[in-house]
Each structure stands twice: as structure tokens, then as C-alpha cells.
Amino acid sequence: MYVKVEVLETVHSSSSGSPRPLRVLVVDDEPLVRTGLTMILSAAPDIEASNCDGYQAAGEVARSRPDVVLLDIQMPDVDGLAVLRSLRAMATPPRIAMLTVFDATDRVRAALRLGADGYMLKNTEPDQLIRDVRALADGARPLSAHVTPAIIEDFLAADRGGPESRENISRLSPRERQALSLIRLGLTNQEIARKMFLAPSTAKDHVTAVLAKLGGVNRVQAAVMAERARLIPPQPRQAASPQVPAAVRDQGPSAP
Structure with a gap:
């Protein structure tokens, strides 16, 4: 089993039906980090990114209605898991991926149990970050390769x-x-x-x-x-080869 993330053409519609940019909110306690991530995401033509700190997160989500939130999992003044819990309690919560600089496996497990949709490292390459955000908006669950095995083992250990x-x-x-x-x-x-x-x-x-x-x-x-x-996707049916009657097969090539 694997969690696949591919480049996707993400199209969102406005109330008028016309395409609109994918709205992303970066929530981080460090202004330099959240500004840098916002700049990286805003470089994509189909993404409109903004940012705020943990205290402002709930109010900003309610105001701007982002499609995706990248949420720092461990902020010094605000617990990222508490912010996650408040966002998930909203009537129509956005897609939420936890963001951190290290592999905090225990906290990632807790975040997934609380309803987080993915987990990314802050040092993810810019192009990969953009692909992950697009995939997240489309329903995928991007997980850092560093923690995916531990997460899978954790769920396998459960009943x-x-x-x-x-x-x-x-x-x-x-x-x-x-x-x-x-x-x-x-x-x-x-x-x-x-x-x-x-x-x-x-x-x-x-x-x-x-x-x-x-x-x-x-x-x-x-x-x-x-x-x-052990559920396996059904394989496409192969076209059946034409059946040749035995009598015809046994005749061999016809005489000129």
C-alpha cells in the first residue's frame, strides 16, 4: 500500500461557476516561515495563499474560507492540535495538513486521529509542496515519507x-x-x-x-x-481470442 501524490490540475469554481484559484492558508508562529511558504505557494498560477499565526487561525478560516490549511503542529504559544480540533469542529472545515520541521511521529498520530488530512515537512521542496497542496485539495492525503511507515504500523496494530x-x-x-x-x-x-x-x-x-x-x-x-x-482493483478484461473450431484447426492449410 502507498499514498500516492501526483501533479493535478485543480479547478475550483466560484459562485458564478467560473474557475477560481485554490485558496491556501498557512498557519505558523514564525513570521519568516509562514511568509516564505506563502511566497512559494503564491508562485503557482492556480494558488492564492495567505498566512496568519495560531491565535488568528479560527477567525481567519471563518473569514476567508480557504480550501486548504497548512497548520504548524507545534507552536510555542498555541497548541497546533488544539487549533486543529477547533477547525475540524467547523460546519464545513477546510482540508488540513499538519506542518513541521521534524518527524514528530506521536503528534502526527494524534493529529490524524483528530481528523488531519495530511502531514508535510517544512523543508519539502517547493515544487513538491505545491503538488502536495493540489493533491490535498483534490482529496488525497499526502504524508511525509519519513513517517508513513510508522503511521501505517500504528493503524495495522490497531484492531x-x-x-x-x-x-x-x-x-x-x-x-x-x-x-x-x-x-x-x-x-x-x-x-x-x-x-x-x-x-x-x-x-x-x-x-x-x-x-x-x-x-x-x-x-x-x-x-x-x-x-x-487484500482488496485488489479489478483488472481490465482482455479481449478474448477468437475461437477456431477444432475441425477447422485440424484441416491444416487448404490445398491451392
Whole structure:
């Protein structure tokens, strides 16, 4: 199993239906860091980035309605996990990825349990940061490669593959099982839609139903459950070779 992040053409619509930039809010206690990240993200033509500190986060999210929030997990004056909890409690929370300079595995685990959608290091290369933000907005869950193994082991150690999980998976419809098998591969909603030949909105509905039926889990937990259940996406059917009657095969080449 892996969590895949690819370059995506992210298109968001305004109330008038016309495309608008992807709105990103950087929340960090260090002005230099949040300003630098804002400049990197704003260099992308499809991203509109702003920033604030931890104290201002909830008010700024309510005011500007960002699509994505990059949230420092450990700020000296404000607990990043407390800010995460307050943002997740909003009626329509943004996509939230935790941001830090080190591999704080225990805090990352806690953040994922609280509903964080991803985890990134502050020293991520600029191009990769932009790709991760786009993927995050599209429904993927970018995780730093440094902590992904520990996170997966943590979920595998939990009772996510026991009888209850298998029973929940057995309740899924065939299409929902197919969607779960694609979640296992780390595909985004748009990629799942293409694989299943569905409209993006329909694919999103399938994914939402899967997560709900599995007990309100997130995508990472669902992927682990699919891994343990060994769900494999259906392979495209190969065109059957034409059947030649035995009588014709045995005749050999016809005489001139």
C-alpha cells in the first residue's frame, strides 16, 4: 500500500461557476516561515495563499474560507492540535495538513486521529509542496515519507482488520468495494472517477459512503483495512481470442 501524490490540475469554481484559484492558508508562529511558504505557494498560477499565526487561525478560516490549511503542529504559544480540533469542529472545515520541521511521529498520530488530512515537512521542496497542496485539495492525503511507515504500523496494530472490519467490508456494494480497492492504492477522487468511468461527484459519493460504512474512518485507515483484506482493483478484461473450431484447426492449410 502507498499514498500516492501526483501533479493535478485543480479547478475550483466560484459562485458564478467560473474557475477560481485554490485558496491556501498557512498557519505558523514564525513570521519568516509562514511568509516564505506563502511566497512559494503564491508562485503557482492556480494558488492564492495567505498566512496568519495560531491565535488568528479560527477567525481567519471563518473569514476567508480557504480550501486548504497548512497548520504548524507545534507552536510555542498555541497548541497546533488544539487549533486543529477547533477547525475540524467547523460546519464545513477546510482540508488540513499538519506542518513541521521534524518527524514528530506521536503528534502526527494524534493529529490524524483528530481528523488531519495530511502531514508535510517544512523543508519539502517547493515544487513538491505545491503538488502536495493540489493533491490535498483534490482529496488525497499526502504524508511525509519519513513517517508513513510508522503511521501505517500504528493503524495495522490497531484492531482495524478484525471481524468487525471484515463484516463492514462485506456490507459494501460491488462498486463501493471497487472504490475501496482504489483508495488502497492512494488514488484521489478524480482518479477513482476515471478508473471507474464515473462522474467525479459520483465517485466522491462512493468514497463518502465507503468511509461511513467502515465506521467513520479516514482514507488512510480505510486503505489499511483494504490492505489487510487484500482488496485488489479489478483488472481490465482482455479481449478474448477468437475461437477456431477444432475441425477447422485440424484441416491444416487448404490445398491451392
